[in-house]
Amino acid sequence: MYLMATLLGVIAVDAEQANHFPNPGFGEFSDGLPTGWTLNSWNQPGTKVAIHRLEPGRDGTGHCLEVQPTTPINVARLFSPPFPVLANQDYLFKGYYASTSRSVTTNSRFIDASAVSLTGHWLDADSAEVGTFKIEMPDTQDRWVEVFQDVRTPETARSLQIEVARRWVGGRLRLDDFSLREGSIRDYIEEFSITEVADEEFFPIYGWLTPGSPSDQYAGMDTDKYNADYAVANFNINLEQTAYAGFGVKYRPLGKLTDEQIIESGKDPRVWWFGGASEPGNKDFPELAAATERIRRLAPSKDYWVVLFPTYADDFHGRPEEYDEHVRLFLETVKPKHFTYDHYCMVGHDPRVHADSWYSPNREGDYFPNLEIVRHRALEADVEFGVIVSVGTFGPNRGVSEAEMRFQAFTTLAYGARSLGWFTYLTEIPYGHWTNWEDHVINRDGTRTRHYAMVKYVNSEVVALAPTLLRLESTGVYHTQPLPPWTRSVTESPLVESVEGGMGLVGEFVAEDGDTYLMVVNRDFIEDATLRLSLRKTPTAVFEVSKQTGAEMVANEYSPDTRVLTLDLAGGDGRLFRLE
Structure with a gap:
């Protein structure tokens, strides 16, 4: 289902970098849509495409626009109100979106780059289209990803209307922080570096x-x-x-x-x-x-x-x-x-x-x-x-x-x-x-x-x-059953007594200060697993190195009474811990 929708968001910009999008944080909302926007949805009575303002936005604050999941048997287009632009002007279009593409076809193009797209329509003084630009928006596994493109207005363009389309896929679509600023990617290079x-x-x-x-x-x-x-x-x-x-x-x-x-x-x-x-x-x-x-x-x-x-x-x-x-x-x-x-x-x-x-x-x-x-x-x-x-x-x-x-x-x-x-x-x-x-x-x-x-x-x-891994020395790698060739059993580990709950891999490391580290990986690349690691000794504390910030945080999954570290791991995922 290809649903077209446009939206506006705002990025903090100074006077020389003004955002020309109207209603930039979706703060203005009426009749179930951002103010001034229109929805064109094929089979709307049957699919009931729902659009609303959602809190918080991509950065944990403010709002974003959400197109709720629906049946894939739908084509929907969301159009912004036209807003003024300068002719023959270079602009940088930028925004953020998060999507899940639940497709009715096995054709990967619908997931990759044909299910959701954004089209900019350049309009002249009589509101006739005089040019377009298009950005394909593939599935992001419901994570926020920025999209951007250098664009230049045609000589006769006087306004821009944005259309976001979702076609023949269901799943959720969120949009936030859209902007149109004078200049090019090179003028805002720090944002992309x-x-x-x-x-x-x-x-x-x-x-x-x-x-x-x-x-x-x-x-x-x-x-x-x-x-x-x-x-x-x-x-x-x-x-x-x-x-x-x-x-x-x-x-x-x-x-x-x-x-x-x-x-x-x-x-x-x-x-x-x-x-x-x-x-x-x-x-x-x-x-x-x-x-x-x-x-x-x-x-x-x-x-x-x-x-x-x-x-x-x-x-x-x-x-x-x-x-x-x-x-x-x-x-x-x-x-x-x-x-x-x-x-x-x-x-x-x-x-x-x-x-x-x-x-x-x-x-x-x-x-x-x-x-x-x-x-x-x-x-x-x-x-x-x-x-x-x-x-x-x-x-x-x-x-x-x-x-x-x-x-x-x-x-x-x-x-x-x-x-x-x-x-x-x-x-x-x-x-x-x-x-x-x-x-x-x-x-x-x-x-x-x-x-x-x-x-x-x-x-x-x-x-x-990386800052943690690069100062560690590998001391051993151990596997659960079934053992791949040339590998060693977790029973040989000096730190881990056993691993239960699935196919596990334990990489062991030591830092210059003598601290020991474990990287625990779910070897199953299809199914999630809950791995239970029984440690041979009782550490004073166990800390996890965050995969988002790199900072250490107490691993609440560790029980000092049983010396067991219980980890929920998605298929193929890994986590890094320090034993104190």
């Missing part, structure tokens, strides 16, 4: 195939809009940019650089890595060692970034011992400060069939053996490692659910990973013998998919945990 943190608190998060890609398919996509989208989703490194593009996102210089260019880039705090190799073979290691040594000599604070094969690559498939030797030889020869590898474990169309299969990550699949090997060799060499995991459909891999996205992120964190990559951000062109590239973070036409809100929030939680 990554928060700067100290290097010791910087946890690299990046997409594969990002704004700035040299592919002809994405020519022009390194504009402010796409770079801002990337930063708003809490990606803090762009692997494709060869120069700083703004929004606080660091980059890695690519290509054949002179010594002078490396020296200068080494002084730039916006450079995090230098471009390296992807999936090299053993024969390539001497050349990578020379490149790494050159970077270390000319830019000692930076690293040369290399992505290794996964265990299932043709060179090692079914022979994890050979893969282990591959990683060992790489570290011994190249001597990096940080390295990563890619592993895409969410295969098959049906998650339940996959979960019950022998090749499931939780059974005989090599997802956890890959983590075990890389973690062991990284600790042995005293270097950091990261993992690149999957988002959308390609080859045998399916587009992941939020639970599967969390599973990939939090299992890698529990193993001590120090960077996280998502494959891919932009949707790849048909590549090799695969033609099914779909459902990544950004569609080929530049619109967001359902994965945008998912990855934005998972990334934000990693960012919140």
